[in-house]
Amino acid sequence: MNKRPYYSKKVIKHFTNPKNFGEIKNPDGIGRVGNPACGDVLTLYIKVDKSAGKEIIKNIKFQTLGCAAAIATSDIICDLVKGKTLERALKIKHKDIVAGLDYLPPIKIHCSLLAEQGLKAAIKDYETRKSKKQESSCGNVGRCGFKCGGCFTKTTGL
Amino acid sequence: MAKICRSRNGGNYEKAKQILGMKMNRAKKRIYLDYAATTPVDPQVNKAILPYFEEKFGNTMSLHSFGQEAKQALEESRGVIADLIGAKPNEIIFTSSATESNNLALKGIALGNKKIGNHIIISQIEHPCIIESAKWLEGQGFRITRLSVDRYGLVNPKDVKKAIRKNTILVSIIHASNEIGTIQPIAEIGRICKEKRVCVHTDAVQSFGKIPIDVQKMNIDLLSASAHKMYGPKGVACLFIREGTRIEPILHGGGQEFGLRSSTVNIPAIVGFAKAVKICKREMEKENIKQAKLRDKLIKGVLGKIIGSRLNGHPKKRLPNNANFWFEFVEGESIVIQLDLLGVAASTGSACSSIKLEPSHVLLAIGIKPEQAHGSLRLTLGRWTTEKEIDYLLKVLPKVIKRLRKIAGSYE
Numbered sequence: 001m002n003k004r005p006y007y008s009k010k011v012i013k014h015f016t017n018p019k020n021f022g023e024i025k026n027p028d029g030i031g032r033v034g035n036p037a038c039g040d041v042l043t044l045y046i047k048v049d050k051s052a053g054k055e056i057i058k059n060i061k062f063q064t065l066g067c068a069a070a071i072a073t074s075d076i077i078c079d080l081v082k083g084k085t086l087e088r089a090l091k092i093k094h095k096d097i098v099a100g101l102d103y104l105p106p107i108k109i110h111c112s113l114l115a116e117q118g119l120k121a122a123i124k125d126y127e128t129r130k131s132k133k134q135e136s137s138c139g140n141v142g143r144c145g146f147k148c149g150g151c152f153t154k155t156t157g158l
Numbered sequence: 159m160a161k162i163c164r165s166r167n168g169g170n171y172e173k174a175k176q177i178l179g180m181k182m183n184r185a186k187k188r189i190y191l192d193y194a195a196t197t198p199v200d201p202q203v204n205k206a207i208l209p210y211f212e213e214k215f216g217n218t219m220s221l222h223s224f225g226q227e228a229k230q231a232l233e234e235s236r237g238v239i240a241d242l243i244g245a246k247p248n249e250i251i252f253t254s255s256a257t258e259s260n261n262l263a264l265k266g267i268a269l270g271n272k273k274i275g276n277h278i279i280i281s282q283i284e285h286p287c288i289i290e291s292a293k294w295l296e297g298q299g300f301r302i303t304r305l306s307v308d309r310y311g312l313v314n315p316k317d318v319k320k321a322i323r324k325n326t327i328l329v330s331i332i333h334a335s336n337e338i339g340t341i342q343p344i345a346e347i348g349r350i351c352k353e354k355r356v357c358v359h360t361d362a363v364q365s366f367g368k369i370p371i372d373v374q375k376m377n378i379d380l381l382s383a384s385a386h387k388m389y390g391p392k393g394v395a396c397l398f399i400r401e402g403t404r405i406e407p408i409l410h411g412g413g414q415e416f417g418l419r420s421s422t423v424n425i426p427a428i429v430g431f432a433k434a435v436k437i438c439k440r441e442m443e444k445e446n447i448k449q450a451k452l453r454d455k456l457i458k459g460v461l462g463k464i465i466g467s468r469l470n471g472h473p474k475k476r477l478p479n480n481a482n483f484w485f486e487f488v489e490g491e492s493i494v495i496q497l498d499l500l501g502v503a504a505s506t507g508s509a510c511s512s513i514k515l516e517p518s519h520v521l522l523a524i525g526i527k528p529e530q531a532h533g534s535l536r537l538t539l540g541r542w543t544t545e546k547e548i549d550y551l552l553k554v555l556p557k558v559i560k561r562l563r564k565i566a567g568s569y570e
């Protein structure tokens with residue numbers, strides 16, 4: 001018998017009092033996933049610090065338009081990857097997110113997938129910017145309002 | 159009402175209020191604003207039901223005094239319900255749910271009239287039990303026309319007239335929308351169908367006992383209603399079937415309910431249904447005025463206090479207890495969860511709250527885009543809604559919306 005409430009206490013905690021929401025000015029990478037038509041839109045901003053030859057996620061913030069589970073998964077993924085190397089961050093799977101929240105209703109598992117995809121997209125964006133920066137930087141400000149770190153606007157369509 | 163205002167057990171309530179920066183001195187109460195989902199049983203109804211469990215428990219088919227006692231209660235109840243809508247007692251049959259009533263109406267009429275025709279007309283904003291029954295009939299070879307609605311959710315009677323063909327056997331239009339509360343011009347549709355000699359069914363689950371219905375004046379041939387939406391118990395509903403209507407049963411057996419719905423009759427629930435109808439009939443006018451006043455205050459308050467908000471449904475032709483809003487850049491499920499943490503029960507048409515993960519078909523039918531349908535919130539008032547409760551909602555809802563928009567990074 002399933003006697004658990006619909007959302008776990010941890011989901012409610014991360015939903016009502018998310019610590020990591022907001023925007024990072026001049027981020028090193030942005031991951032925007034989801035679709036307004038599907039209901040959930042998640043944007044993750046990361047700031048990466050290079051020290052001792054390692055790339056570490058120094059700061060991460062999210063903005064999420066979505067259900068309670070979408071907000072909670074966005075918040076907890078920030079907790080999970082903050083201070084971790086990119087390599088380790090990429091190993092975090094949606095199952096770890098669900099485990100961090102104790103459980104999610106089966107129908108909300110896709111929210112944890114969305115958070116995982118958001119993180120991957122942010123890191124990919126960081127890598128793209130990095131390689132483009134090495135090639136050339138035009139210095140223009142893109143439509144997204146961010147200064148071009150290479151011509152990433154063309155590749156991400158932002 | 160003490161029953162629905164008892165204190166919350168969880169500790170989240172205080173936390174939620176703290177985060178929204180609200181004072182903590184208010185008594186912990188739960189406010190129910192989801193009367194369209196279901197209603198609490200009226201204490202008078204509960205009292206009327208109780209003797210039918212232990213004392214008057216007979217089977218209506220039995221010839222002895224126990225059975226006859228139950229039989230008498232059944233027929234009296236039938237009379238009470240018939241009286242509310244201007245029907246004859248033998249035109250009312252009891253079922254287990256409005257879903258069953260609607261299934262019987264559609265499938266029963268289809269099967270009973272298949273030699274005459276195979277075309278059925280419904281609207282796009284029906285309850286899923288009508289939509290799915292029609293879909294099933296379509297698979298059995300029947301033809302279904304699904305009429306579109308305008309931006310308020312109204313079916314145009316002219317469209318009904320145009321859609322009727324020689325082989326049309328049934329028009330089924332919901333009386334009042336369960337989501338947006340829009341009341342259809344059912345009398346007009348009834349008049350057209352009478353001229354064309356086509357059977358009319360209406361799903362009146364939300365309007366029955368809330369607004370006046372007269373099946374004679376409105377030319378309705380079949381009508382579904384349910385007890386648990388009007389302070390009666392769950393598990394009982396009825397179907398009005400005009401005398402002389404060709405209809406086939408879908409449950410076969412002992413021949414109860416004039417052979418149209420075999421099953422041992424659920425007397426306690428039926429007695430409760432009848433008692434609930436009696437109270438609704440007596441209180442209807444008074445309750446309508448009271449609830450419409452509170453609803454208008456609620457609508458005015460929400461639209462005035464929250465930017466990027468809109469009312470769904472018709473501004474005037476709507477149920478006295480229904481308010482349905484759309485908020486820009488917020489997702490409805492998160493509003494419902496946040497309101498619940500603050501002690502307010504509400505509902506949404508967002509995909510995130512549905513088991514199919516699809517936005518409400520009603521909101522899509524009135525021309526709202528999928529991304530907008532996610533931001534919908536339905537608040538439905540009832541017998542025990544107070545002005546204080548509306549004031550509380552008007553205090554917390556703007557804060558909830560503001561907070562969620564902040565998390566979404568919009569509207570700053």
